[in-house]
Amino acid sequence: MTQTPADIGLTPDAEARLEGYLHQVRAALVGVPDVSPDEIEADIREHVENELRTAVRPVALFVLESVLNRLGPPTQWLPAGRTSSPLAEVPSLGRYLRARLRGIGNALWRGPEDWRLPYLSFGVFAFGVLAFPLFPLFLIVSYLLARAGVAVAKEKGIELGVARKWLLYPPTLIVSLVLFLTLVVAVPIGMTRVGFLVVDDADTQERWELAGRPRMQSSSHFGRARELRAKFPRVETTLDKLLADFPGSESTREVTAGVFVGVGVVAFWWAILGFIAGMMPRAIRATFYPLCQRFEGRFAHRAGLVCLLVIAIWCGLAYRIITDAGLL
Amino acid sequence: MDADFLANWTTQMRKGLLELCVLATLKAQRMYGYDIVKRLSAVEGLVMGEGTIYPILSRFKKEGLVETTLAESPEGPARKYYQLTDRGRQILVKMLPAWAAVRDGIEAVAGTDSAWWKAE
Numbered sequence: 001m002t003q004t005p006a007d008i009g010l011t012p013d014a015e016a017r018l019e020g021y022l023h024q025v026r027a028a029l030v031g032v033p034d035v036s037p038d039e040i041e042a043d044i045r046e047h048v049e050n051e052l053r054t055a056v057r058p059v060a061l062f063v064l065e066s067v068l069n070r071l072g073p074p075t076q077w078l079p080a081g082r083t084s085s086p087l088a089e090v091p092s093l094g095r096y097l098r099a100r101l102r103g104i105g106n107a108l109w110r111g112p113e114d115w116r117l118p119y120l121s122f123g124v125f126a127f128g129v130l131a132f133p134l135f136p137l138f139l140i141v142s143y144l145l146a147r148a149g150v151a152v153a154k155e156k157g158i159e160l161g162v163a164r165k166w167l168l169y170p171p172t173l174i175v176s177l178v179l180f181l182t183l184v185v186a187v188p189i190g191m192t193r194v195g196f197l198v199v200d201d202a203d204t205q206e207r208w209e210l211a212g213r214p215r216m217q218s219s220s221h222f223g224r225a226r227e228l229r230a231k232f233p234r235v236e237t238t239l240d241k242l243l244a245d246f247p248g249s250e251s252t253r254e255v256t257a258g259v260f261v262g263v264g265v266v267a268f269w270w271a272i273l274g275f276i277a278g279m280m281p282r283a284i285r286a287t288f289y290p291l292c293q294r295f296e297g298r299f300a301h302r303a304g305l306v307c308l309l310v311i312a313i314w315c316g317l318a319y320r321i322i323t324d325a326g327l328l
Numbered sequence: 329m330d331a332d333f334l335a336n337w338t339t340q341m342r343k344g345l346l347e348l349c350v351l352a353t354l355k356a357q358r359m360y361g362y363d364i365v366k367r368l369s370a371v372e373g374l375v376m377g378e379g380t381i382y383p384i385l386s387r388f389k390k391e392g393l394v395e396t397t398l399a400e401s402p403e404g405p406a407r408k409y410y411q412l413t414d415r416g417r418q419i420l421v422k423m424l425p426a427w428a429a430v431r432d433g434i435e436a437v438a439g440t441d442s443a444w445w446k447a448e
Binding site: 032034043047070 | 365383387389
């Protein structure tokens with residue numbers, strides 16, 4: 001619906017003339033509560049576009065001028081009974097602000113859905129920022145309102161302008177980003193962390209049994225593991241055998257092994273995500289709106305294939321480490 | 329002075345009548361905003377500037393006399409169609425006889441004989 005002059009295909013001077021005309025229209029309608037300047041501006045753009053449909057591109061200024069002449073001067077666009085532009089009356093700052101507030105109030109409670117939802121969404125978001133401990137709750141409500149606003153605009157064929165994007169995008173961007181980072185980064189990190197804990201627990205248990213089940217002074221898990229290593233340095237567990245194949249000193253081997261395991265987990269998880277996302281590109285674009293609007297299934301398939309290649313190499317290295325440790 | 333008076337009077341008269349004409353244009357069917365403008369502009373002496381119709385439509389929409397629907401267009405973006413609401417239809421039903429009464433009254437006072445003012 002709302003098109004920029006560039007979409008109409010005007011020459012630069014014709015573009016400037018149309019923008020000037022629309023500015024005059026807006027100025028003439030300031031403080032007129034019974035019309036919507038946004039709607040009228042969109043109507044004029046549409047009217048001009050219709051008038052120039054068959055004109056040679058780019059449309060020259062004199063061609064546009066004839067269309068604007070037929071539209072008439074914006075100053076005559078006042079409701080019946082008004083004899084002059086409200087601008088001519090030079091409204092005071094208070095009157096102007098009251099008019100703007102009334103406009104916002106109208107948009108919120110009586111205005112068209114495609115503006116009411118953006119205002120509501122941003123209002124809830126802003127309130128959530130002020131009431132910080134409750135921010136996640138307000139963020140979710142604001143996000144749902146914003147998505148509804150985007151959907152309404154899409155249904156009505158309305159292209160979101162910059163103003164509405166500023167109102168709708170903050171909650172959608174934050175939620176999409178959090179969701180994206182959780183799925184792509186936090187889940188594999190969490191899986192790796194859980195894996196480390198399980199392995200460490202099993203290693204401590206094995207070390208304790210190989211040491212002859214000694215009586216331990218420390219009550220905590222990490223304390224016992226440290227105590228066992230200090231008292232029984234010659235005990236060699238399965239983990240020690242596996243770590244022995246990693247390069248570096250004894251202290252850096254655990255880090256190297258951790259990175260190795262982390263790479264494997266990330267590759268495994270991203271391969272799964274890649275193939276799921278590759279099968280459902282529309283769901284991905286909808287879920288991470290507006291971050292991934294150019295996402296296509298083939299991108300995810302490629303990422304999944306690269307991850308499979310990494311997993312293959314990783315499995316080869318892991319096999320070598322296991323065989324070197326004499327576990328196979 | 330007379331020219332200013334006449335211009336102002338003509339402007340005000342047309343504005344009021346144009347509102348009636350906009351509603352009357354929609355009495356039978358929904359219409360694309362641009363087509364409403366073109367149809368009324370074709371009536372000689374009625375529309376001063378094509379742009380004057382858009383604020384009227386916007387105001388009618390806010391007042392609940394008309395409503396809009398978007399419909400896909402093969403020629404470009406979705407088009408906004410205007411149609412009368414029940415309230416708009418009820419008001420139009422009252423406006424048309426009111427206008428007829430005014431027109432008849434004026435004709436009764438000023439007469440329908442154009443020979444007089446043509447002679448003047």
